[in-house]
Every structure is written in structure tokens, then in C-alpha cells.
Amino acid sequence: MINGQRYFTSWSGGKDSALAHYQALQEGGSPACLLSMFEENEEYSRSHSLPYGVIQAQADAMDVPLIIRGASWASYQKKFLELMEIMKRNGVNYGVFGDIDLEDHLEWVQRNCEKGGITSYHPLWKKERRQVLTELLDAGFESVIIVVDENKLPATFLGRVLDEEAIAEIEERGIDACGEEGEFHTVVVDGPLFNRRIPVSFKEVERHEGYAFLPVVLQVG
Secondary structure, three states: OOOOOEEEEEOOOOHHHHHHHHHHHHOOOEEEEEEEEEOOOOOEEOOOOOEHHHHHHHHHHHOOOEEEEEOOOOOHHHHHHHHHHHHHHOOOOEEEOOOOOOHHHHHHHHHHHHHOOOEEEOOOOOOOHHHHHHHHHHHOOEEEEEEEEOOOOOHHHOOOEOOHHHHHHHHHOOOOOOOOOOOEEEEEEEOOOOOOOOOEEEOOOEEEOOEEEOOEEEOOO
16 A cells, blocks of 8 residues: 555556556555656657657646656666656655566566665556456546557557457457557546546557557647
8 A cells, every 4th residue: 555655656648557546546645746758859658659748748637747758778777767766865755557467577667666765566466457447447547549569459449449348359359458468558538537638639550560559649729
């Protein structure tokens, strides 16, 4: 439990980080900021290829500050550790992460948080994957599929809201509907964290190294 603790959330803009943040709030945690790792030019997020404007709009709709860092995969750990040091200096001792059951990623996060004196907290850890989705939908989150591994799912899933119908179709294909192993990624556009809907539109599908991407654009004005 994270009751009363100030924390940051490792924020991808997708469903798992959103649900983890929400559950930490439900447990009485006090959010200090969102941390997002970006590509080196700091234009797109490293995990979901979301433009800076969309991530910032999510943070604004939550009334929570956003801190980003651009990094290559080679410099990722160094940049992450720098952020942990900044959090510690500012009295933020806990980090919230959306991991469900990937041991290698959990160990990396725990090890590198510990180096910075931060306690990592994983409110979704070891929950049954279908339970995670039930909690997501029951809480009222609206998540749109924006990336698919085409070896696992066809590009026709791009742009679909992750609802009961989509989940059933994903599971019928023998694919984990949480997408925990990178089968797909989402962007959260509405839900209990936000004081307003995130206004987005989508461009033409792009493909890169076996993945199909639906570029997300923030609608302004």
C-alpha cells in the first residue's frame, strides 16, 4: 500500500500506467508528477510513440506535473537514474509502475529505483490479466489501440477502443488481451483520472519492423 506517500508514476500514456496511477490514488497516495521517457529528440514517447502534446494534455487533464527525458536505448538507464536522483532530492520516495507479471522488467525497475533511493510500487503486479482489464473497464477508462505487433494482431485492430468486444476478439486469436508482452499498445483518452476528454485524431497507418502504428494527433482549439 502507498497510503499517504508522495509518488511519481512512470507514465506511458497507455492503459497500464493509467490504471496503476488510479489505484495508487485510490489507496491514498499523493501524486507528485508523471515521468515519461521520450526518444532523444523529445518529440515522441519511447514506449508508445505518442507525441509530446498528447502526453502533456493527459497530464494537464490530471492536474499533475509532467517531467520527460529524451534517451536512446543506450542512455536509457543513465537518464532514468538521473530522474530518480531528482525525485529523491524533491522528497518523492515512491515510484508507481504498471507492470503485471514480466519478471525481467520488474527486476530492472526495482534495481534501478533502489540505486536512486526510490521504492518501486507495482499495484497491478501478479493480478490475473483478465482481472486487470475488468478493473480498467469498470473504472471507466477509454483506451484506443494505437500499435500492434502484426505477427500477433492485424492492423485492423488499430483505432479500436479496448472494450469487451475487442477483448473477446483478441482472446479468440489466442493473444493476451492485456498486451503485456508488446502485442499491442494503447492511448488513454478518457477516464476517472481526467477532468476532460483528451481530444485526439489519427493519421494514416505506418509500419516499422513488424509493427503497425496509428499516429496520434492532439486536436487543438
